[in-house]
Amino acid sequence: MDLNPWxxxxxxxxxxxxxxxxxxxxxxxxxxxxxxxxxxxMVLTIDPARRLANSLGLSRFEHEGHPIDLSPLAGAEGExxxxxxxxxxxxxxxxxxxxxxxxxxxxxxxxxxxxxxxEAFAGSQDYMATEKIHDIVASGAYDLVVxxxxxxxxxxxxxxxxxxxxxxxxxxxxxxxxxxxxxxxLGGLLAGTSAVVLRLLAALFGREFxxxxxxxxRDFDALYEGFRKRHRTVLDLFRAEDTQFVTVCAATESSIDxxxxxxxxxxxxxxxxxxxxxxxxxxxxxxxxDAEAVLGDVARGLATDLDPTTVSSVLARLGMAxxxxxxxxxxxxxxxxxxxxxxxxxxxxQEVPRLDTEVNDLxxxxxxxxxxxxxxxxxxxxxxx
Amino acid sequence: MSVQSLxxxxxxxxxxxxxxxxxxxxxxxxxxxxxxxxxxxxxEVDTQRPSMAxxxxxxxxxxxxxxxxxxxxxxxxxxxxxxxxxxxYLRSRRLVDGILKNKVVRRFLDFAxxxxxxxxxxxxxxxAANYELMVVDMHASGHAFxxxxxxxxxxxxxxxxPMLQRAEELVRLVQDDGTKMxxxxxxxxxxxxxxxxxxxxxxxxxxxxxxxxVFLNKATLPSLRPPERTLLxxxxxxxxxxxxxxxxxxxxxxxxxxxxxxEAQTRLADAFDEPAxxxxxxxxxxxxxxxxxxxxxHLGRMVGVTRRELPWI
Numbered sequence: 001m002d003l004n005p006w007x008x009x010x011x012x013x014x015x016x017x018x019x020x021x022x023x024x025x026x027x028x029x030x031x032x033x034x035x036x037x038x039x040x041x042m043v044l045t046i047d048p049a050r051r052l053a054n055s056l057g058l059s060r061f062e063h064e065g066h067p068i069d070l071s072p073l074a075g076a077e078g079e080x081x082x083x084x085x086x087x088x089x090x091x092x093x094x095x096x097x098x099x100x101x102x103x104x105x106x107x108x109x110x111x112x113x114x115x116x117x118x119e120a121f122a123g124s125q126d127y128m129a130t131e132k133i134h135d136i137v138a139s140g141a142y143d144l145v146v147x148x149x150x151x152x153x154x155x156x157x158x159x160x161x162x163x164x165x166x167x168x169x170x171x172x173x174x175x176x177x178x179x180x181x182x183x184x185x186l187g188g189l190l191a192g193t194s195a196v197v198l199r200l201l202a203a204l205f206g207r208e209f210x211x212x213x214x215x216x217x218r219d220f221d222a223l224y225e226g227f228r229k230r231h232r233t234v235l236d237l238f239r240a241e242d243t244q245f246v247t248v249c250a251a252t253e254s255s256i257d258x259x260x261x262x263x264x265x266x267x268x269x270x271x272x273x274x275x276x277x278x279x280x281x282x283x284x285x286x287x288x289x290d291a292e293a294v295l296g297d298v299a300r301g302l303a304t305d306l307d308p309t310t311v312s313s314v315l316a317r318l319g320m321a322x323x324x325x326x327x328x329x330x331x332x333x334x335x336x337x338x339x340x341x342x343x344x345x346x347x348x349x350q351e352v353p354r355l356d357t358e359v360n361d362l363x364x365x366x367x368x369x370x371x372x373x374x375x376x377x378x379x380x381x382x383x384x385x
Numbered sequence: 386m387s388v389q390s391l392x393x394x395x396x397x398x399x400x401x402x403x404x405x406x407x408x409x410x411x412x413x414x415x416x417x418x419x420x421x422x423x424x425x426x427x428x429e430v431d432t433q434r435p436s437m438a439x440x441x442x443x444x445x446x447x448x449x450x451x452x453x454x455x456x457x458x459x460x461x462x463x464x465x466x467x468x469x470x471x472x473x474y475l476r477s478r479r480l481v482d483g484i485l486k487n488k489v490v491r492r493f494l495d496f497a498x499x500x501x502x503x504x505x506x507x508x509x510x511x512x513a514a515n516y517e518l519m520v521v522d523m524h525a526s527g528h529a530f531x532x533x534x535x536x537x538x539x540x541x542x543x544x545x546x547p548m549l550q551r552a553e554e555l556v557r558l559v560q561d562d563g564t565k566m567x568x569x570x571x572x573x574x575x576x577x578x579x580x581x582x583x584x585x586x587x588x589x590x591x592x593x594x595x596x597x598x599v600f601l602n603k604a605t606l607p608s609l610r611p612p613e614r615t616l617l618x619x620x621x622x623x624x625x626x627x628x629x630x631x632x633x634x635x636x637x638x639x640x641x642x643x644x645x646x647x648e649a650q651t652r653l654a655d656a657f658d659e660p661a662x663x664x665x666x667x668x669x670x671x672x673x674x675x676x677x678x679x680x681x682x683h684l685g686r687m688v689g690v691t692r693r694e695l696p697w698i
Contacts, residue, residue, distance in 0.1 A: 019403010206546030302619040321635035
C-alpha cells in the first residue's frame with residue numbers, strides 16, 4: 001500500500017495546535033503509519049508531560065531514540081522510533097560540537113549561568129528542539145521524522161527561539177559585554193556610555209550573576225559563528241520543500257480559534273501548510289430521538305426474562321443518549337465549518353471520528369492512522385487562488 | 386477538599402492538561418469568590434490570545450479592571466511585569482521606560498535565563514497582595530511546573546541582590562498554606578496520567594503550599610443497572626438497521642463516559658488527600674460564558690450560593 005500522497009513526499013512533519021486535541025496521538029499515528037508502510041520513522045516530542053510515551057504503551061522514554069516493538073501489528077514493514085527531548089543533554093551536545101577546543105567547552109559546561117539556563121528554563125527547551133530535530137533529519141537515518149510541539153504559545157516560541165538566542169549573540173551586543181578594558185570583565189562592562197544601564201543591571205541581578213554572565217558570554221563569543229550557521233541551517237530545514245506543518249484541532253470553539261490563528265501564522269511566515277486535521281469528531285445519524293419507535297419491538301423481544309421496567313428504562317436512556325450525541329455532533333459541525341475554510345491553501349483537510357476506546361496502544365494508534373490516511377483526504381490546494 | 390476551603394484561600398493556581406477547562410474553572414471560582422464578597426482578582430498569564438475575552442466580553446487589560454462587583458481581571462504580561470518590578474528601585478517612570486527601551490537591556494532580558502518567568506511571578510505576587518483572593522489561570526501542567534520551578538532555579542542563579550531576595554520571597558509565597566494548586570482533569574486516562582504526574586513533580590520539587598485540589602470536569606458516574614446493561618449488550622449483538630444501531634452506539638458512548646469517570650475518580654482519590662470534586666458536563670453549546678455559568682452554578686451549590694446570586698444566569 002502506498003502512503004498518502006501528501007506523506008509520500010514529506011520528510012519532516014511538524015504537528016502544531018492547542019493542548020488536549022490529540023496532537024501527540026496524531027504525531028504518533030503519522031509516524032506509525034509510515035513505519036507500517038516500510039518507512040523508518042522517528043517521532044519526537046518536546047512535551048514535558050511525556051504523553052507520547054503513553055500512547056505508545058511506554059511508561060516513559062529516553063533522550064536517546066527508543067525503538068518501538070511493532071510486533072502487535074502483523075505485517076509492519078518498517079521501524080518506529082520515539083524520543084523525548086532532554087534539552088540539557090541536547091545543549092551539551094551542541095556545545096561539544098561547536099566549541100573551538102576542550103578548554104572552552106569545559107568552561108562553558110561548568111558555568112553557573114549555562115547550567116541553570118540549559119537545565120531549568122523553558123525558553124531554551126524550544127530552541128533545543130530545533131537543534132535536535134535538525135540533527136535527526138540531517139543524520140539521514142530516518143525516512144520520516146514527526147515532531148510533536150507543545151501547545152500554541154510555546155510552539156510559536158519554538159519557531160522564533162533560534163532567532164532569540166542568535167540575536168542576543170549579535171556581535172554588537174556582545175561587544176558591550178566583552179569590551180576588554182583595563183579593569184577586566186566587569187570593569188569593561190561598566191565602562192563608557194553604558195555604565196548607568198549596566199550598573200543598574202548589576203544592582204538588580206547581583207554582581208555575581210553579571211560576572212557569571214559576562215564570563216559565559218565571553219566563552220560563548222567563540223561559539224557565535226557556529227550558532228549562527230546552525231540557526232540558518234535549522235531555519236532552512238523548516239522551510240525545506242519536504243517539510244510540512246500540520247495543524248491539529250478538535251471540534252471545539254477555542255481549539256478551532258487557535259487552529260485558524262495557526263494557519264494564518266504559518267501563511268505569514270511562509271511555512272508549508274501541509275493540512276488541517278480535526279480530531280475526535282462525534283458523529284450521529286438520524287434526526288428522531290424516539291427510541292420506542294426505532295427499537296421498542298426489538299428490545300421487548302430480547303427482554304422477556306428481564307425485569308419488566310428494564311425495557312422502558314433502557315429505551316428512555318437510549319433516546320436521551322442519542323439526543324445528546326446528536327446535539328454534540330451538530331454543535332461540532334458548526335465549529336468545523338470555520339476551520340474547513342481556514343484549511344484552504346494547504347494540502348489537505350481531514351476529519352478523524354472520535355474512537356470508542358482511548359488511544360493507548362499500537363493497534364488503536366494504527367486505527368487512527370487508518371482514519372487519517374486510509375480514507376482520501378480533501379485536497380485543499382484547488383481552493384488556492 | 387471543599388470548594389469553600391478553596392474560596393477561603395489567598396491564591397489559587399489553576400492548571401491541568403490542555404483542553405480540560407482550566408480557564409472556565411478559574412473564571413467560575415473567581416466569580417464565586419466575588420459573589421461571596423471577597424475582593425477577587427482573576428489573572429491570565431502572558432497570553433497572546435486571551436481566552437477570557439469570550440467570558441467577560443473584553444480582553445483582560447494589563448492593569449486590573451473591574452468586570453463584576455468585587456471581581457477584577459488582568460492579563461499579566463511580562464513586559465508590564467518587568468516595568469513594575471523596575472519601578473520598585475527607580476521612582477521615575479521615564480527612567481524605567483528609557484532603560485527598558487535600551488537595546489542591550491532588551492536583549493539581556495530576552496536572554497537572561499528565567500528572567501521573564503521570574504518577573505511574571507513577581508507581578509502576580511504584587512497583585513495578590515492587593516486582593517483577598519487571587520485566581521491564576523496558569524499554563525498547561527508541564528509549563529505551569531516550569532514557571533513555578535523558576536523560583537527554585539533563580540535562588541541558585543542570582544547569588545546576591547534584589548533578584549535573589551525576590552526569588553526567595555516567591556518560593557515562600559508558592560509554599561504558603563494559603564496558596565493552593567488546583568488541577569482540572571477530565572475522565573480520560575491520559576488526562577489523569579498527566580494530572581498525577583504533575584502533582585508528583587510538584588510534590589517532589591516542594592512547589593505545593595496548601596493541600597492541592599482536583600476537579601473532575603465533564604464527570605458522569607455509572608448509572609446502568611445490571612439488567613439494563615444485559616439488555617444493551619443483547620441489542621448490540623443484534624443485526625439492527627442503521628438508525629437503530631445509532632441509538633445503541635449512543636448508549637455505549639454514554640456508558641463509556643460514565644465508566645471512565647468512575648475509574649478517574651478512583652485513581653485521583655489514591656493520589657490526592659481529598660477526593661476529586663465531580664462536575665457534570667455543561668450544555669453542548671460550548672459558549673464560554675454559558676460553560677462558566679454552568680460550572681459556577683454547580684460549585685455554588687456546594688458553598689451556599691444560589692443561581693439567583695450569580696451573574697449571567
